[in-house]
Every structure is written in C-alpha cells, then in structure tokens.
Amino acid sequence: MSVTDSIGRMEEFPVLGERGAGERGVVEERRERKKRQTREALVRAALELFDVKGYEHTAVREITDAVDVSERTFFRYFANKEDLAVSFARDWTDAMIAALAGRPAGEEPLAAMRAAFRESLLTLAVDEGTGAGAPTYLLVTRLIDSTPSLLAQHLRYVHDRDEEIVGLLAAREGVDPAVDPRPRVLAAVFGGLIFLATRAWRTEGSTTAEQMLAAFDRYADEFTPALFGHWGAGAV
Amino acid sequence: MSVTDSIGRMEEFPVLGERGAGERGVVEERRERKKRQTREALVRAALELFDVKGYEHTAVREITDAVDVSERTFFRYFANKEDLAVSFARDWTDAMIAALAGRPAGEEPLAAMRAAFRESLLTLAVDEGTGAGAPTYLLVTRLIDSTPSLLAQHLRYVHDRDEEIVGLLAAREGVDPAVDPRPRVLAAVFGGLIFLATRAWRTEGSTTAEQMLAAFDRYADEFTPALFGHWGAGAV
DNA sequence: CTGTCAAATGTCATTGACTGTCATACCGTG
DNA sequence: CACGGTATGACAGTCAATGACATTTGACAG
Numbered sequence: 001m002s003v004t005d006s007i008g009r010m011e012e013f014p015v016l017g018e019r020g021a022g023e024r025g026v027v028e029e030r031r032e033r034k035k036r037q038t039r040e041a042l043v044r045a046a047l048e049l050f051d052v053k054g055y056e057h058t059a060v061r062e063i064t065d066a067v068d069v070s071e072r073t074f075f076r077y078f079a080n081k082e083d084l085a086v087s088f089a090r091d092w093t094d095a096m097i098a099a100l101a102g103r104p105a106g107e108e109p110l111a112a113m114r115a116a117f118r119e120s121l122l123t124l125a126v127d128e129g130t131g132a133g134a135p136t137y138l139l140v141t142r143l144i145d146s147t148p149s150l151l152a153q154h155l156r157y158v159h160d161r162d163e164e165i166v167g168l169l170a171a172r173e174g175v176d177p178a179v180d181p182r183p184r185v186l187a188a189v190f191g192g193l194i195f196l197a198t199r200a201w202r203t204e205g206s207t208t209a210e211q212m213l214a215a216f217d218r219y220a221d222e223f224t225p226a227l228f229g230h231w232g233a234g235a236v
Numbered sequence: 237m238s239v240t241d242s243i244g245r246m247e248e249f250p251v252l253g254e255r256g257a258g259e260r261g262v263v264e265e266r267r268e269r270k271k272r273q274t275r276e277a278l279v280r281a282a283l284e285l286f287d288v289k290g291y292e293h294t295a296v297r298e299i300t301d302a303v304d305v306s307e308r309t310f311f312r313y314f315a316n317k318e319d320l321a322v323s324f325a326r327d328w329t330d331a332m333i334a335a336l337a338g339r340p341a342g343e344e345p346l347a348a349m350r351a352a353f354r355e356s357l358l359t360l361a362v363d364e365g366t367g368a369g370a371p372t373y374l375l376v377t378r379l380i381d382s383t384p385s386l387l388a389q390h391l392r393y394v395h396d397r398d399e400e401i402v403g404l405l406a407a408r409e410g411v412d413p414a415v416d417p418r419p420r421v422l423a424a425v426f427g428g429l430i431f432l433a434t435r436a437w438r439t440e441g442s443t444t445a446e447q448m449l450a451a452f453d454r455y456a457d458e459f460t461p462a463l464f465g466h467w468g469a470g471a472v
Numbered sequence: 473c474t475g476t477c478a479a480a481t482g483t484c485a486t487t488g489a490c491t492g493t494c495a496t497a498c499c500g501t502g
Numbered sequence: 503c504a505c506g507g508t509a510t511g512a513c514a515g516t517c518a519a520t521g522a523c524a525t526t527t528g529a530c531a532g
Contacts, residue, residue, distance in 0.1 A: 031499070031508080038509095059488065070511050075490065152392035156384065159391055181458045184432075188424045196420075222417045267479075267528060274480095295517065306482050311519065475532085482525070489518085497510075502503105 010079050039077050041067045046084050047139055055085060055147045082153045088140045089154055093161055095120040096194075100168055109169055110220060113190045117197075117216055121209040138207055141198055162187055193219050246315050275313050277303045282320050283375055291321060291383045318389045324376045325390055329397055332356040332430075336404055345405055346456060349426045353433075353452055357445040374443055377434055398423055429455050 045066040049058045060081055064074050078084040100116035107115070124137055144150045165187040170177035177183050197216035206212065281302040285294045296317055300310050314320040336352035343351070360373055380386045401423040406413035413419050433452035442448065 029500075035509080060490090061488080071489095072491090072512080073510060076509080079490095081489070148392065151395070152388035155391040155395055156388035159387070181455070184428060185425065185459065188428055189421065192420060192424055219417070223421065265529075270528095271480080296519090297517085307518090308483080308520090309481055312481080315519095317518070473532105476530090478527100478529090480525100480527075483523085485520105485522090487518105487520080489516105491514100491516080493513090493515105495510105495512080498508085500505105500507095502505080 010077065010083070038067070038069065042074065042077060043084060043087065047136065050085065050143055051139055055143060055150060082150060085150050086144060086154050086157065088136060089144055090157055092120060092124060092137065093158060095123045097161060097164055100165065105172055109172070109186050112172070114216065114220060117194065118213055121212060135207060138202070141202055158191065162191065165190060189223060193223060246313065246319070274303070274305065278310065278313060279320060279323065283372070286321065286379055287375055291379060291386060318386060321386050322380060322390050322393065324372060325380055326393055328356060328360060328373065329394060331359045333397060333400055336401065341408055345408070345422055348408070350452065350456060353430065354449055357448060361445050371443060374438070377438055394427065398427065401426060425459060429459060
C-alpha cells in the first residue's frame, strides 16, 4: 500500500531554478543542502553506471555503494529505480510546462510552444557546467529511449501532464477544454514536435541545445501547413 | 539479459478471430488446445483477482494457485505480470490496426479510422458470450486506467505501434511519412480519439460496444472541424 | 500396447527490487 | 549538557523474475 505510487515521485526536493538572488538560501540549514547533495550524488552515480553497464544490469546496490549510503536510503530519496532514471526528464517536462504557462497571452499558440521549448532548454543548460562527459540531457534521452520500462514510465508522466498543457492552451485562447477540442489537438502536436525533435537531434549526432532548437523549428515549420492541408475535409 | 523484453510479450499464441468457419480449428491437437485453455484460464483468474483485490495486491502465486499450475509456468506463458494484464488491450490495439490496414484505399482517412474502430469492437464482442460479470474490455480498461504501471506499459505499446499507423495512413495517401508530417498528425488524432472515447464511455457508465462507438463518433465530429479552425494560422 | 522423443510442466535455488520496523547517529535548540 | 525531531543504518521479509535440472505427458513409430 505504497503512498508514492500514483505519480511515482517522492515528496519533492527543490529543483532547478529558484536560486536567482539569495532570496532565502541564507538560512537554509546544512540539513537541506546535504540532502540535495546526496540526491544529486545518487543521480550522477546512477547515470554514470547506467551509461556504462546499462539500466537493467545496474543494481541499486552498486549505485548506493558508489555514493556510500545504504540501499534503504536510496528508496527514501526515490520511489523506485525508474523514478531516479527519469527524474531529469521529468524536470525538463516540468520546466517546459512552467515556461509555457509564463508566455504572454497575446502570442500565437505555436510561437508560445516554441518559446517554451527554448526556455526549458536554456534552464537545463545551466546545469551543464560539468564538461565531464556528454551533457546530461543527451545521456538521459538515450537511456530512456533504449530502455523499455523507462520509456513506459516517461510516456506515462508526459501523459499525466498533458492535461495541464491542454488547460494552458485553452486558457490562453479563452475556451473551455471540455468542449472545444482544439487545445487538445495542439497539445498533441506539441508533444509530437518535441518527440520528433528530440529523436532527430539525437540520431543526427547533435549535442548542443542550439541544434536541438533547430530540429524543433524544422518540424514546427513542417507541421503548421500540414494542419491546413486538404486531408480529412469532408470526411464527416 | 531477457529475450522477451523489447515488447514484453511472449512468442504468440493464436489470438481472437480466425475461428469463423472450421478452417483448421478442427485438427488442433490436444496439446495446442490445452495450452490455449491454460492461458485463458490464467487470464480469467487473474482479471477476476485484479478486479477484486487490485493489481498490486494480487501475487502471481495466487493466480497460479487458482488455476493449479506452478508459478514457473505462469512465466512461460507471460513475460511478466504486466504482460498478462495488458494482453487484452494489446489484442484490441492489434485488431484496430489490422482493421485499418484492411480498409479500402479510396476511403477518407477519418472514415477509415472510424470503420477500423468499429470493426475492432465487433471482433472483441464475439468473445463476450460469457455474461458472467462486466464485459472484459470494461474490466481491462478500468484496470489499466487505475494502475500506474499498467497504464505506462500500455502507453508504450501503443507508442510502439504508432509507427505502423503512420505508415498505413501515409501509404493510403501515397506520401512519404519521413517527409510529409500529415500522417503523423492524423495518427496522433486517431490515438487521441480512441483515448477520449474510451474514457468518456467508461466514466459515463456505459457498457455496450454501441455506446462506445457513439462516444467515438461524437469526438470525431468535434475533431474534424477543429483541424481547420483558424488557430495557429500565421503562427510561423 | 510399448518405447521413444520432444514439448510442457514442475521443483529448487537465486537474484534483485522494494517495504516495514526498530535502533542509532546527527543537528539545532533551550 | 539534555532534549526532540529527523535522516540514516541494519535487518528481516515479501514478491517478481530467471536459470538449471528433473519429471511428466502427448504424439507417433513399431
């Protein structure tokens, strides 16, 4: 009867952004900081191991040994092994949705989606100071794409958050998402664009955020006219 | 290093349909028949238990005890517990794709999708002679929808088969799916329609195939004009 | 009917993910 | 320093899944 099941993510640690000024980080006792350090150490060690040995062939034990914490502690930070593996991708998705929510009301939907995607990439890029190996988002997208169970988890997460995107798009056009199906169509298009862009970017051997944006734009340019082609007209 | 991992389904047993006349079902040695019986008994017992106790709270052991086979045998029939749970939904998806592949070439895409959906429902309805409890597809859709890990598995399966749908739609319009994005948009719409229809049908308390078709039609009628609204025009 | 071969199933042992429980170490506070 | 709460560790146990090997069973030849 697990509590952390419906979403598969633990309570919530402060994630990304939010550190612009010294807002309240002054107090922030060692406790909090240490927890975040442990969490990040676990993620780093895990991604490294996953990359080398593969997800399934990496035991939780190996991850915790690398960070020198107990196995039990691992499961206090992450609901399960998959949770850790997809946590980065979820942060990315969250960032995209947050960015979309922040776009000005007047903007055309597709322009807003484009901008949101760009912003989310920039947010993540901050994290990439460590020029050790491949950027994290490359590692993670490869990992998820090549591991069935992780792909499944990730698809479910995106599926869950889709309702929010629909709501945002509906709100910015001032329509009721329960009645007007257009926001839903746009959300599907948004998801499809991101998926295609990510895949293309990766299979082309690209590694930078700029290349990824370019891939997104390329597909976006193709999709828009496609929505107004003649197919389906009169099909009803 | 499991072999049954990329799709998560075992070899393949003869599934649904194909029993119209006495084509070859006559021969079918005891061996084959017994295997199918065992498999079906496992599915029935499992769905029953899942419905009563919930998926996570049902041990494989309990299922095999109910059918009186060893736990090891269970895993010779199904790649894993999830595999069994979603097998019915996958058969349904397969039937839909097969039906779509069989639609005449001249048909409008949306009409073809509608017809394919209808055909798949009819195929499954054959199975529902056992008026014991709720129809299987009701049990299964509820189960999948209320169990995170099953939803994830199912989304991944659908995601995998999506490429096929794209290919079919592209072929029937004679375009290259790698270049023309329209079939991909349509496939996304198809998936969305089915999802919405299934959910609406279930939350409305409907139980018959006719009601489900009605729900599908209702959404389809809404979607088509939505594709040709003014949103996004000039957004590029 | 009997013997033989292969497929199906059972038995056993093991790994690995995950959970509950309780003890202990740690840190900020009075 | 004592106190109280929180993070962690230690340990035992459950359950899914797999490999290895023994046993049974059905198909078929003689």
